[in-house]
Amino acid sequence: MRNSNQRTLILEYLHRVKTHPTAADVYEEVQQLLPDISFGTVYRNLNRLNDEGLIQAFKVGRAKHFDGNADNHYHFLCRQCGKVEDIEMALVEDIIARAEDATDHEIDGYELFFTGVCQDCSQTDKGEEDGNK
Amino acid sequence: MRNSNQRTLILEYLHRVKTHPTAADVYEEVQQLLPDISFGTVYRNLNRLNDEGLIQAFKVGRAKHFDGNADNHYHFLCRQCGKVEDIEMALVEDIIARAEDATDHEIDGYELFFTGVCQDCSQTDKGEEDGNK
DNA sequence: TCTTATATAGTAATTATTATTATTTAATAA
DNA sequence: TTATTAAATAATAATAATTACTATATAAGA
Structure with a gap:
């Protein structure tokens, strides 16, 4: 290159x-x-x-x-606004080994994506609900 | 619907x-x-x-x-042939709770994708190596 | 400095997906 | 059973993301 x-x-x-x-x-x-x-x-x-x-x-x-x-780390995707953020948590231990035990394939990596509603969006939602009272 | x-x-x-x-x-x-x-x-x-x-x-x-x-389960993606397969392994325990501890977001799901080389592809590779001897 | 393989800009083409609209159909009520 | 109507459909056009192509430019080694 x-x-x-x-x-x-x-x-x-x-x-x-x-x-x-x-x-x-x-x-x-x-x-x-x-x-x-x-x-x-x-x-x-x-x-x-x-x-x-x-x-x-x-x-x-x-x-x-x-x-x-490029280091392995996990992500969070907000279902509402589409924002993607890093999640700073400890990697799950032995997860590749566990997966390899379950298959015949050579596994060398993985991607973990959490989904939900981010704080910004859930606050906005709450605010709107209150506003409608 | x-x-x-x-x-x-x-x-x-x-x-x-x-x-x-x-x-x-x-x-x-x-x-x-x-x-x-x-x-x-x-x-x-x-x-x-x-x-x-x-x-x-x-x-x-x-x-x-x-x-x-539609039930949560994990997948494997072969980097070589692109095939996607289910992986039949136990779900990682408490993983959503662990992720929620690490952020301020409401997490309600996740997607786990393993990557590597499937058995078919790695056998084919081996076969070709032998053939080249 | 010369050479050459690799990278680039500009553009066209492709692929996956979504939008639009007039027509059809499933499900409900008469 | 038939009439009604909101939702689904086929057909087609449009869009968005990405890749392919080609003539030109450039990085890096001889």
């Missing part, structure tokens, strides 16, 4: 933020620094970085989201 | 198979029984059934896949 300014800026952006941007988000942001970067370049690099294990990717709703933190 | 022959056949198909078909797979299959069902109907019903909690849905690669088993 040869270096390019484009790829460097994309990776730096992902390292800088704690959100989980889509390709469109990354494009929009990096475009500020490099006005004539193209969408294809963003996609190509995101996929490349993911293949090389330097970042993570996952699908939510329609679009793929990217995470600059 | 009103009954329709289309929806019944879609749900029956999902209950019949242990695979995790995409909307296109479902369309192809149900079309055998109901030649002029339309793609839109398949999508609408799959999303509807998912909203009602009668089936599950998840994204893999580009497409959404559907699972006629």
